[in-house]
Amino acid sequence: MTQNLKLSSIAAILTATTAIPAAAELKYENNSGGYVLFYGQLNPAIVSVDDGEETETRLLDNDLSNSRVGLRLMQPYGSNEFMFRFETGLGLPSTGTANQNGTNTNGWTREDIRHVDFSLKGGYGKFSAGQGSMASDGAAEVDLSYVGTALYSFTNDENGAFFYRDPNGMLSTITVGDSSSNFDGARRGRIRYDTADFNGFSAAIAYGQNILSSSDDDDYYDIAVSYKNTFAGGVEFAASVAYAVRDFDGSSGERKDTIGSASVLLPSGFSFTAALGSRDDTAAGASDPNYWYTKLAYEGDWVSWGKTGVGVDYFDGSDFENDGSSTKSWGIAVVQRFDSINTDAYLKYRNHDFDDTVDFDQNEAWVLGARWRF
Helix, strand or coil: CCCCCCHHHHHHHHHHHHCCCCCCCEEEECCCCCEEEEEEEECEEEEEEECCCCEEEEEEECHHHCCEEEEEEEEEECCEEEEEEEEEECCCCECCCCECCECCCCCCCHHHEEEEEEEEEECCEEEEEEEEECCCCCCCCCCCCHHHHCCCCCCCCCCCCCEEECCCCCEEEEECHHHCCCCCCCEEEEEEEECCCECCEEEEEEEEECCCCCCCCCEEEEEEEEEEEECCCCCEEEEEEEEEEEECCCCCCEEEEEEEEEEEECCCCEEEEEEEEEEEECCCCCCCCEEEEEEEEEEEEEECCEEEEEEEEEEEEECCCCCCCEEEEEEEEEEEEEHHHCEEEEEEEEEEEEECCCECCCEEEEEEEEEEEC
């Protein structure tokens, strides 16, 4: 068993993280209704992963919602609203790159850029251009639960790069990230149109390319429809469905994803969230995976510091990596809000069980972290 960070230091690190004072909003307004807003967040986490033979424990940046900084500029023009957004990750050692062989510490690269986005919004809807969200981004992750800060339909944030071990104790070439996904849309250099809201319904369509990667010349296009409303009695409901296509450059191959998710939050604090998706991949040797996901959660004001959320979820996938494979994953988490310092602290357990041609050892992860926003 390896131990890169003494567990006795966990409490001290979390205390230091959440001791950061709350910052006033860095917003600067002009006399014509416009503003410039600077914002960001830090999201360090202690991650301990057990692959069945060894345990690795490290202090990392949580890829679930990575540390970042950004700027928004808004300026009204008559009945229109112009917006510019720049946002980038900080390039810190991430849970998305850590595995049994170490952690990528190469620092910031251009692929850490999240948004360089221009948009114009009016009664006709919204036109966007630049690096930003495709129409399907978020369609598999509609989630009204507070515990969604740490527990949601993408189950690979904490240990996605870790390799499974086979029954003989040897590391395989299959990672946790290979064995599951929610197929949610990505950010691309794209043009996008969003309709105006019609009684809670809206739609979006986009076309883009991966302009941040020199090795990806594929074309991406997608469409999504969303709905959100609060009904009598305070029942909140939200849902989204999307269809996304990736055309592989230089071949006749094509990947088509159909995804959807929905969430309901009751006045009692209970919530139920579900997601599902399927992939049709015509590339040579590719499988056509599918999954379903569900979560039960509860939130309430149990302490004076802020809201508390708890939840348990389950992921069931088929044909990831290879036809006939089976992926099961479940997790449980608690998230505690600290209003005075604008911080969400969380503790999560995640279990992955993947069966392919062999029954691999289960991969387990504990995550203790805190996200501070400014």
